[in-house]
Amino acid sequence: MDANLRKLIPFAFRYKKDIVLNIVYNVFYAFFSTILMVSMIPTLNVLFGLNEKVFTKPEYTGIENLKSFSEDYLNYKVTQFTENSGFEYAMIFVISIIIVTAFLKNFTNYLASYHITRLRNGVLNDLREKLYLVIINLPISYYSEKRKGDVMSRMLGDVNEVKNAFFQVLELVVREPLTIVFSIAAMFFISAKLTLFVFLFIPISGFIISRVGKNLKTKSTRAQEENGLQISILDETLSGLKVVKGFNSENVFISKFNLSLKRLLRLSNSIGNKNNLASPLSEFLGILTIAVLLWYGAQLVIVDKSLSPTTFIAYIALAYTILTPAKAISKASYQVKTGLAAAERVFTLMEEKNAITDKLDAIEKSTFEDNIHIDNINFRYEKENVLKNFSLDVKKGQTVALVGQSGSGKSTIANLLTRFYDVQEGILKIDGVNIKDITMKSLRDLMGLVTQDSILFNDSIKNNIKLGKQDATDEEIIDALKIANAYEFVKDLPLGINTNVGDSGNKLSGGQKQRLSIARAVLKNPPIMILDEATSALDTESERLVQVALENMMQNRTSIVIAHRLSTIQKADKIVVMQKGEIVEQGTHDELLAKNGVYKKLVMMQSFE
Numbered sequence: 001m002d003a004n005l006r007k008l009i010p011f012a013f014r015y016k017k018d019i020v021l022n023i024v025y026n027v028f029y030a031f032f033s034t035i036l037m038v039s040m041i042p043t044l045n046v047l048f049g050l051n052e053k054v055f056t057k058p059e060y061t062g063i064e065n066l067k068s069f070s071e072d073y074l075n076y077k078v079t080q081f082t083e084n085s086g087f088e089y090a091m092i093f094v095i096s097i098i099i100v101t102a103f104l105k106n107f108t109n110y111l112a113s114y115h116i117t118r119l120r121n122g123v124l125n126d127l128r129e130k131l132y133l134v135i136i137n138l139p140i141s142y143y144s145e146k147r148k149g150d151v152m153s154r155m156l157g158d159v160n161e162v163k164n165a166f167f168q169v170l171e172l173v174v175r176e177p178l179t180i181v182f183s184i185a186a187m188f189f190i191s192a193k194l195t196l197f198v199f200l201f202i203p204i205s206g207f208i209i210s211r212v213g214k215n216l217k218t219k220s221t222r223a224q225e226e227n228g229l230q231i232s233i234l235d236e237t238l239s240g241l242k243v244v245k246g247f248n249s250e251n252v253f254i255s256k257f258n259l260s261l262k263r264l265l266r267l268s269n270s271i272g273n274k275n276n277l278a279s280p281l282s283e284f285l286g287i288l289t290i291a292v293l294l295w296y297g298a299q300l301v302i303v304d305k306s307l308s309p310t311t312f313i314a315y316i317a318l319a320y321t322i323l324t325p326a327k328a329i330s331k332a333s334y335q336v337k338t339g340l341a342a343a344e345r346v347f348t349l350m351e352e353k354n355a356i357t358d359k360l361d362a363i364e365k366s367t368f369e370d371n372i373h374i375d376n377i378n379f380r381y382e383k384e385n386v387l388k389n390f391s392l393d394v395k396k397g398q399t400v401a402l403v404g405q406s407g408s409g410k411s412t413i414a415n416l417l418t419r420f421y422d423v424q425e426g427i428l429k430i431d432g433v434n435i436k437d438i439t440m441k442s443l444r445d446l447m448g449l450v451t452q453d454s455i456l457f458n459d460s461i462k463n464n465i466k467l468g469k470q471d472a473t474d475e476e477i478i479d480a481l482k483i484a485n486a487y488e489f490v491k492d493l494p495l496g497i498n499t500n501v502g503d504s505g506n507k508l509s510g511g512q513k514q515r516l517s518i519a520r521a522v523l524k525n526p527p528i529m530i531l532d533e534a535t536s537a538l539d540t541e542s543e544r545l546v547q548v549a550l551e552n553m554m555q556n557r558t559s560i561v562i563a564h565r566l567s568t569i570q571k572a573d574k575i576v577v578m579q580k581g582e583i584v585e586q587g588t589h590d591e592l593l594a595k596n597g598v599y600k601k602l603v604m605m606q607s608f609e
């Protein structure tokens, strides 16, 4: 069995009751479908006045005589109706058999579909639930390599493809084959000789159909990748719309998107056309077989006289009914190939190894008592070390500022303390405990993070702020806003803290966004604050407002501030000057100025700005 198909089994297993019921109802469906066709025989016989007259009620003598017993019994009933009440009543009797069988066939069909729908939607739901968990738990590093759009397309498109294609498998292995088996059994029942011809049809057409479906899986994988790329372009276009428009670069994006569209169009047409070929091909092959049947059957009816014309008509109808399931099987077998390609992409993401997880014996650390110690670490994102032999001590209550040129590794320290990334060499400790030995949740509970770009979600101010403290009251939220110097603008908004901030907070100014993300950290009230470049890119007035917010926030806390604006960190207990991943100087503002070294140069440079 295909490996990806096997991986789906546990997902389907949760719905085993639905699977069993689907199979049971499908057995009934296939049975009634065949009976419906067979019940044409007495109707045709009555219609043409060909039915044998049987006046004595036949006795059931066992399964081996089932055929003659059922024929005799039907003929007996029809004879009774014709003799006692007239031809019309006999007709009504045989038509009623058709109606009842047709009703049962369709009712069991509905019940079978009812259960397969529950299975399909349930599995789709569970796959998405599991994938979302994987996506949210994968480390940040995973997403700096993979395109977001690709992940989205696996989550949305591919999972859907799996749902659409795979659960046809059940129809493929249960319903349609059963319909064929029942029909063939009935055909054997009627004429074994004729039925042998049908057996010629199955392997030959199976071979032809599988030849046509070659390459479908590879093409589907390529189409799904292309889909992922399109979602990525769309995502980047929307999030970078200001740049796209501001630089009049719509054409660059349009041509990139159109190129991808063109590739997808070519692939989709090729895949679609192969899929389209499945049903007509099998129907035509089927008709060819029926043509042979007609020719040979006619010999049996007219020359041999071993088959009655009405039975022959019903036989041909039965042979024709095999065509529908045969078409469905070949079409489904093509879709399953697409589904397999999609499932592979879904499971690759689902099985993605998470490099940053809790150790089995990781401890909960609920307090911060003494110090943060970074001990001689080396760290690289890719090949080159971005932090080299880096050591730093931050005592409880201290404010430590990291300054230095762009790219010197300041934000990397924040990435490591929060365990967005793990160090390759060296240890980061909190109160003497290696942070890799602490559960990620309790470690992050100790920290408040204000990221470089204020990250806000398309939701109300209130919901954005209470992310770290879901049970916060409105008063607590307002207090946090006041400390973050944000309440003065929030209170003037039409809906106050219930105002929606727009996509990524786009309805707000840069400084307002920063103050909200500070308020979020304040409300969480953690013992350690990590502020990444929170004051860059602001005008003087906004900067002053944010500065006050930060100072309020840092009071009585341990803070690590990654700052560009040196004016904001003059009061820091320790300023660490970094260059190319190494510490070149450290001390207080005054000490460093007195040193007349790198820091002094940085200060001089900024005072000229």
Ligand SMILES: Nc1ncnc2c1ncn2[C@@H]1O[C@H](COP(=O)(O)OP(=O)(O)OP(=O)(O)O)[C@@H](O)[C@H]1O
Pocket (backbone or CB within 6 Å): 144, 381, 382, 386, 404, 405, 406, 407, 408, 409, 410, 411, 412, 413
């Ligand atoms: N996800 C990543 N993958 C690969 N390299 C990275 C990644 N993030 C950062 N880097 C590299 O690591 C180095 C340090 O980056 P870092 O963001 O820590 O610098 P920084 O001092 O905070 O800079 P800035 O002040 O400009 O924000 C840079 O050379 C950068 O190119």
